[in-house]
Amino acid sequence: MAMALRRLDQAIAWLSDLAATLLLVLLVVVVLYNVLLRYLFADPPFWTDRVGTSANMAMVLIGLSLAVRHRDLIAMQALYQRLSERTALILDAVWNASILAFSLIFVWYGTSAAVNMPGMYWDFQSFCIDIDLGPPQSGFLISTVKLFEDAIALLIRPFCVDGAVPQRYMAMLMPIAGGLLVVSSLGVIIADIRKIAATKR
Amino acid sequence: MTAVLFLLALMVLILLGMPIGFAMALLPTVYIAVTDVAPLTSVPYQMYTALDKFPLVAVPLFLLAGELMNLGEVTDRMLALSREMVGRLRGGLSHIAVMLSMLFASLNGSAVASTATVGNVMIPAMKKAGYSGSYAASVTAASSTIGGIIPPSIAMILFASVTNTSVGKLFSAGILPGILVGLLFMTVGYFVSLQRNYERYDAPFRWIVLGRAFTRAILALSLPAILYFGIVGGVFTPTEAGAVVCLLAFLIGKFVYRSLSYAALWQALRRTVRMTATIFLIIAAAGPFSWLLTTLGALQGLEAWLVGMEGNLLLFLLAFLTIILVAGMLSDIVANLIILGPALLSAAVVAGFTESQAAMVICIGFLLGTITPPVGICYFTASRIASERLERVAVDLVPFIAAEVVLLILILAIPPITGLIPLLAGY
Amino acid sequence: QAQEIVLKTGTSWNDKFPMAKMLNLLNEFMQGHSDGRLAMDIHLAKSLCSEKTCVEQVELGQTDIGTASVSNYGGFYKTLEVLTLPYIFIDDAAAQAVIADFLFEDLAKKSAEEDGIKVLAIVPFLGFRQLESAEGPIKSPADLRGVKIRVTKSPLDGALIRAWGAVATPVAWAETYDALQQHVVSGLYIQKSVHAMMKFFEVTPYVTLTGGAWTPMIIFMDQERFEALPDWAQRSIDAAASDLRAQVFEIDQDYASKMGAANADKITYYTPTEAEMTEWRDAAARSWAVGKQLKLYDPALARRILEAQHGTAEFIKQLEALGSL
Ligand code: NA
Numbered sequence: 010m011a012m013a014l015r016r017l018d019q020a021i022a023w024l025s026d027l028a029a030t031l032l033l034v035l036l037v038v039v040v041l042y043n044v045l046l047r048y049l050f051a052d053p054p055f056w057t058d059r060v061g062t063s064a065n066m067a068m069v070l071i072g073l074s075l076a077v078r079h080r081d082l083i084a085m086q087a088l089y090q091r092l093s094e095r096t097a098l099i100l101d102a103v104w105n106a107s108i109l110a111f112s113l114i115f116v117w118y119g120t121s122a123a124v125n126m127p128g129m130y131w132d133f134q135s136f137c138i139d140i141d142l143g144p145p146q147s148g149f150l151i152s153t154v155k156l157f158e159d160a161i162a163l164l165i166r167p168f169c170v171d172g173a174v175p176q177r178y179m180a181m182l183m184p185i186a187g188g189l190l191v192v193s194s195l196g197v198i199i200a201d202i203r204k205i206a207a208t209k210r
Numbered sequence: 211m212t213a214v215l216f217l218l219a220l221m222v223l224i225l226l227g228m229p230i231g232f233a234m235a236l237l238p239t240v241y242i243a244v245t246d247v248a249p250l251t252s253v254p255y256q257m258y259t260a261l262d263k264f265p266l267v268a269v270p271l272f273l274l275a276g277e278l279m280n281l282g283e284v285t286d287r288m289l290a291l292s293r294e295m296v297g298r299l300r301g302g303l304s305h306i307a308v309m310l311s312m313l314f315a316s317l318n319g320s321a322v323a324s325t326a327t328v329g330n331v332m333i334p335a336m337k338k339a340g341y342s343g344s345y346a347a348s349v350t351a352a353s354s355t356i357g358g359i360i361p362p363s364i365a366m367i368l369f370a371s372v373t374n375t376s377v378g379k380l381f382s383a384g385i386l387p388g389i390l391v392g393l394l395f396m397t398v399g400y401f402v403s404l405q406r407n408y409e410r411y412d413a414p415f416r417w418i419v420l421g422r423a424f425t426r427a428i429l430a431l432s433l434p435a436i437l438y439f440g441i442v443g444g445v446f447t448p449t450e451a452g453a454v455v456c457l458l459a460f461l462i463g464k465f466v467y468r469s470l471s472y473a474a475l476w477q478a479l480r481r482t483v484r485m486t487a488t489i490f491l492i493i494a495a496a497g498p499f500s501w502l503l504t505t506l507g508a509l510q511g512l513e514a515w516l517v518g519m520e521g522n523l524l525l526f527l528l529a530f531l532t533i534i535l536v537a538g539m540l541s542d543i544v545a546n547l548i549i550l551g552p553a554l555l556s557a558a559v560v561a562g563f564t565e566s567q568a569a570m571v572i573c574i575g576f577l578l579g580t581i582t583p584p585v586g587i588c589y590f591t592a593s594r595i596a597s598e599r600l601e602r603v604a605v606d607l608v609p610f611i612a613a614e615v616v617l618l619i620l621i622l623a624i625p626p627i628t629g630l631i632p633l634l635a636g637y
Numbered sequence: 638q639a640q641e642i643v644l645k646t647g648t649s650w651n652d653k654f655p656m657a658k659m660l661n662l663l664n665e666f667m668q669g670h671s672d673g674r675l676a677m678d679i680h681l682a683k684s685l686c687s688e689k690t691c692v693e694q695v696e697l698g699q700t701d702i703g704t705a706s707v708s709n710y711g712g713f714y715k716t717l718e719v720l721t722l723p724y725i726f727i728d729d730a731a732a733q734a735v736i737a738d739f740l741f742e743d744l745a746k747k748s749a750e751e752d753g754i755k756v757l758a759i760v761p762f763l764g765f766r767q768l769e770s771a772e773g774p775i776k777s778p779a780d781l782r783g784v785k786i787r788v789t790k791s792p793l794d795g796a797l798i799r800a801w802g803a804v805a806t807p808v809a810w811a812e813t814y815d816a817l818q819q820h821v822v823s824g825l826y827i828q829k830s831v832h833a834m835m836k837f838f839e840v841t842p843y844v845t846l847t848g849g850a851w852t853p854m855i856i857f858m859d860q861e862r863f864e865a866l867p868d869w870a871q872r873s874i875d876a877a878a879s880d881l882r883a884q885v886f887e888i889d890q891d892y893a894s895k896m897g898a899a900n901a902d903k904i905t906y907y908t909p910t911e912a913e914m915t916e917w918r919d920a921a922a923r924s925w926a927v928g929k930q931l932k933l934y935d936p937a938l939a940r941r942i943l944e945a946q947h948g949t950a951e952f953i954k955q956l957e958a959l960g961s962l
Pocket residue numbers: 314315316317318319320356357358359360361362363
């Protein structure tokens with residue numbers, strides 16, 4: 010059982026690491042693509058800023074659980090110098106327990122905030138509605154980009170509601186990030202307790 | 211009163227060593243749960259909203275750009291050249307860090323993006339050259355405030371929009387103070403380096419060596435040039451510039467210098483993710499934290515106090531600067547500019563200062579808040595890049611903070627520092 | 638009497654704009670109607686929320702009363718989009734009359750029932766929007782061909798600017814000045830008094846008085862939150878809101894003339910001729926099609942609004958011909 014849980018935990022860590030890193034790649038690519046779009050079209054579609062912002066948010070919210078897992082958070086260390094090893098470990102466990110408590114609250118109320126989140130992203134209107142973007146342009150690069158845009162439109166269109174994409178979908182990041190935080194803070198607390206038990210009084 | 215307790219509690223938690231972002235997020239959570247002043251959905255929602263801003267993507271982009279420039283030998287070659295040029299001065303790399311920040315400041319409007327870029331390039335190089343990590347972190351953190359002083363500046367755009375002042379006027383008012391603060395920092399750097407006997411490059415000067423360093427760096431040097439002309443020419447925005455540098459640094463490192471492997475690239479991406487997450491945790495947590503302070507009317511009390519002192523100029527100045535510095539120590543720059551900025555500006559104008567003077571002191575003062583402990587986003591970022599303990603960096607920051615306070619006093623004493631260029635520009 | 642209920646209120650506007658005065662007035666009226674038992678705690682200048690986040694916070698129960706421009710509100714609910722259709726109102730007086738006559742009641746009822754939003758007031762915002770440009774004067778849509786104009790992401794906004802022949806470029810409000818200065822865009826479409834007061838003339842000195850979109854603001858709360866209040870508080874809010882509605886147009890015009898007078902000497906205004914005005918209006922009518930396609934307005938209601946005003950017969954015919962009514 011413990012073995013299975015550890016496997017699961019490692020799988021979650023591996024997947025979040027992969028996902029967050031790919032989101033960073035997506036961020037770079039989408040921002041570069043926006044520069045290209047502006048160069049190609051006088052009146053370019055404007056979904057890229059939204060995707061860039063969202064990729065950044067998702068990367069950060071997933072990255073947080075990785076930071077907790079790797080004990081990578083920004084904190085003052087001055088006090089720790091003056092503590093015994095055991096006391097320092099106990100203090101660490103206290104902080105990690107409060108992170109766990111916070112994460113549970115984050116999951117619960119984050120779910121509620123996400124489910125009730127009103128509003129739409131107008132940014133995807135070039136995928137959701139047929140807007141007349143002026144006379145057709147030709148050229149290899151332009152037709153390639155248009156083909157690419159059409160492909161993304163196929164992906165996005167199922168999420169469109171009356172010409173826009175509900176903000177609610179993106180807001181689900183809150184409970185997801187909270188859930189990942191719960192798993193990772195639980196993991197570090199267990200490690201803390203093991204270490205405390207191993208040190209002599 | 212509640213607000214004071216709130217801030218005290220935060221200080222205690224931080225000093226006890228609780229991770230700062232979680233301390234900032236947990237306090238409003240506990241407060242809301244106990245007093246029921248707002249629904250608890252406020253906490254995740256405000257954290258989420260605090261991150262939901264496009265200009266923030268500049269931070270990971272420039273962090274990654276720095277990583278790639280380091281891995282791809284781009285940085286090494288630029289540094290070798292600058293060493294040949296100014297390395298014979300005491301504290302050469304420290305001056306280079308300041309100058310690089312000033313150059314970068316004219317391209318980018320955000321102090322924390324500046325810390326990310328210049329820090330990721332300069333801190334490792336400085337450590338290699340024998341500077342302490344804490345000094346390297348403090349000089350880059352301090353210099354990055356110039357990013358918000360020399361135009362363009364996100365802080366000034368924000369300030370102009372909440373006070374209905376002219377962005378153009380603020381931008382032109384920021385030029386001289388930005389150059390002045392750079393000079394002040396180089397002076398500080400010189401004396402600290404002298405005292406600590408930091409590096410001085412003592413190989414004899416030879417034109418041929420300089421020429422060789424220049425040739426080796428010429429492609430690397432084209433990066434800032436492309437950045438500069440790309441932004442000025444309107445090809446890309448300062449935020450997008452981060453992604454462009456990533457692409458170019460990758461292409462140069464991979465295909466020209468051939469020193470960048472895909473495995474190293476992947477590791478650089480992973481490091482960037484974790485560094486961004488730790489920095490943005492604090493930006494996110496500042497969301498519910500300052501939202502709750504606003505809700506509680508915490509900062510309106512300060513304002514009334516200030517207005518009561520307008521009779522006595524010296525007392526007023528003391529109170530004015532104290533509010534700016536204390537708020538800067540504790541609260542996020544955006545919240546400070548929005549909540550305190552308008553009241554501070556009108557109070558200072560009533561007290562007899564010009565709009566440019568008052569606006570610059572407020573903007574620069576709050577930018578200074580990004581490097582003052584206990585809560586300062588550039589301070590954290592630089593410390594994180596240097597993997598250096600916060601309290602050590604705090605100590606090394608003191609002379610730089612003092613220098614910037616001197617600048618604030620100079621601005622208040624000498625109107626032309628902020629008035630001359632706006633006058634010439636016709637505002 | 639002691640204060641029993643305090644309604645937390647947020648707006649993006651600071652005290653130099655009419656919204657601040659209107660909220661203060663609303664607060665006075667609430668206190669008056671409730672013997673001081675009900676009051677508002679007003680946070681100006683984005684300190685609590687701004688536009689989009691005001692709607693979100695009110696909906697999530699974090700803030701009691703919020704304000705938003707109707708075009709930002711359109712990202713949440715479509716009920717009020719009809720107000721922003723170009724040239725749906727002839728002038729401010731006509732807008733005032735129609736809103737007082739039946740439109741406020743109609744829209745408030747629909748908002749409460751369908752969107753769960755209690756609209757306290759529809760508030761004019763400094764009159765109609767005008768076309769401001771870096772180079773000019775822009776006399777007719779022909780002068781606008783290929784010029785990049787800043788728009789919001791609202792589809793109606795983009796559709797109007799495109800219908801006028803310009804290139805519609807979405808830029809966030811906070812970045813607009815910068816974008817104009819760096820020539821990312823060469824013009825914008827905002828109320829002329831905002832243009833004058835916020836010093837946009839530094840980068841766009843030419844203003845063409847096209848009129849067109851009349852983009853009001855709303856003061857609103859969550860319907861459920863309202864219904865959860867005791868009866869006396871509900872009555873006080875309704876009475877106070879009604880008092881405020883009776884004054885908003887006067888306050889707005891007062892601010893508009895004062896703000897518009899600021900820096901007027903640095904701005905070149907151009908009033909289109911009768912023939913040019915017809916061109917602006919004809920082109921704008923075509924943008925209604927986007928609104929129709931997205932079901933942003935109810936054609937029957939739009940027709941009723943137009944028919945309630947004098948001198949709209951031509952425009953109605955034109956819209957009918959385009960299939961937009
Ligand atoms: Na700058």
